[in-house]
Amino acid sequence: MSHQPFETWILAEEPLTVEQAHALHAHLEVCEACRRLSSASSYVDQLLRTIPSMRPATGFTSRWQARLVEKSLQAYRQRQRSQSWWFFALNTFGAVLFLVLLATQYSFAIDSPITLILSSVRLATSWLSFANVVQEILTTFLSVIVRIVPPFWWVVVATGISVLSLIWIFSLRQLLLPRRTIL
């Protein structure tokens, strides 16, 4: 026996027309399978419509707030770990680069240590003469400046430099201190 369209009508949410209702009623009288489906469907429908909602245990919001704090802390720690790794990676990269440059510059030292010693002495001498020249320039500059600038402006400049140093230290402190998390 065909159960269509009766099965569809039994499970339909929309109301049936009068003709459909009559046809379904007549079919249910002769078809046990559809009668059982109709009965089961009505029971399930009724059960689902009347069953109350489940409620969480008391203190759900407090537990959520605690979890939010924990999640924020985890995210903060994760961020810090990531920053540390970046810092370490950049430093390592810099160090490796420096070593590579050094190795290419002084590769000849492997062949001849005397050449290395001589070049080091030459380099040190050139640095010292450079420092000497810089010192002479600075001394001349300062002696000229002291004669030109009046003492009042020295005080102003010194105060300005102090204030800028303080701002710099305060900004560094603000940037380096850990930020407060939410809540």
Added chain:
Amino acid sequence: MLRNNIVKDVETHWLERARHGDPDAFGQLVEAYQVAVYNLCYRMLGEEYEAEDAAQETFLRAYDAMDRYDIGRPFSTWLLSIAAHYCIDQIRKKRMTFVHFQTLPDQEVADPSPNPEASLSASQEQRQVRALLGILSPADRAAVVMYYWYDFSYEQIAETLNLTISAVKSRLHRAKGEMATVWDEQLNQVIVSEGKRNESSAF
């Protein structure tokens, strides 16, 4: 009517504040929607501890996504959409096994009712519902829960689950048929086993 308007205004106020990252305002929304979200998660997952975890996770995800929430859309629909998708993912991850009526544990659902008989009956009904929902696919289950517990229209279910309206209708129809068939089979089995027991006791 006036009360509804006041409640709506208060909720809009909380939503606005929560969108600007105020955790206390969002806490008020958690308080208001905890039962709706928890019930959906429980009906989807079938275990209290899993439902609690899923409901908490839903609110955390919603809190993180508040800047993407469209204020013109009902908050409940948006929130339940997050919960439903999270639960569907969880079910798919663990490939939830179907629960048979007879194999369900008896510990179940605490009922505050002082009447033990009423409590037992309520507990049995909760077990029946859990078993019936357990036979459905995750998306069908979500559609059934939204239809029966939240009185969502076909349009709302479609919007929440990212389906077409005809797909929602077809899923609900199929789910009803599956649940009715399983219920009928179980009832039939109970009748047959009762009959056999009566026959053996008569001899």
